[in-house]
Amino acid sequence: DAKTTQPTSMDCAEGRAANLPCNHSTISGNEYVYWYRQIHSQGPQYIIHGLKNNETNEMASLIITEDRKSSTLILPHATLRDTAVYYCIVSYGQNFVFGPGTRLSVLP
Amino acid sequence: NAGVTQTPKFQVLKTGQSMTLQCAQDMNHEYMSWYRQDPGMGLRLIHYSVGAGITDQGEVPNGYNVSRSTTEDFPLRLLSAAPSQTSVYFCASSSNLGPYEQYFGPGTRLTVT
DSSP, X not given: OOSOBOOSEEEEETTSOEEEEEEOXXXXXXXXXXXXXXXXXXXOEEEEEESSSOEEOSSOEEEEXXXXXXXXXXXXXXXXXXXXXXXXXXXXXXXXXXXXXXXXXXXX | OOOEEEEOSEEEEOTTOOEEEEEXXXXXXXXXXXXXXXXXXXXXXXXXXXXXXXXXXXXXXXTEEEOOSSSSBOOEEESSOOGGGOEEEEEEEEOSSSSOOOEEOOOEEEEEO
């Protein structure tokens, strides 16, 4: 079973920040938090990962709480092309366990 | 770089037929894996390989075989197709150096009638 819990779906207005939460209360000290997304039926696309510190790249920011039991993926200015299923994955190794993810709908 | 490529994109099989799904990557990644995705669900790991000559089972390996004779290729064989194997299949690859940014192929949509 997936080690993460995410809301089933969320809406976001175009141009606004999309904040996607993820709970991972059983995370171990050496496990990373990864975020991927799947647009329509394409292969999942890597977004960002983190261990303890907050991370930012050209796509998104990742905020991890100090106790590491939850995290938030932030898309700072959501566009219609960000409509996708977003997966939060906690893993030490390369064998990922995917949950059902959050379906984000960006609305015009 | 082409990244991870999969062929075919679509396939229809009859129950009992066998076939091979092809996966190739040109990033010199040691790790390769196969997932299946059923409607409305997340991906589930079928088989994986951490290098040429090394394979292992994932969460749902029954009915599938794999081999890894080269770094580039990781074919998935369906031995005797069943309707329960109707799914979308994704291949992925990554370096063996963590943390693991995995690259996924575009998928093969398989229907077994």
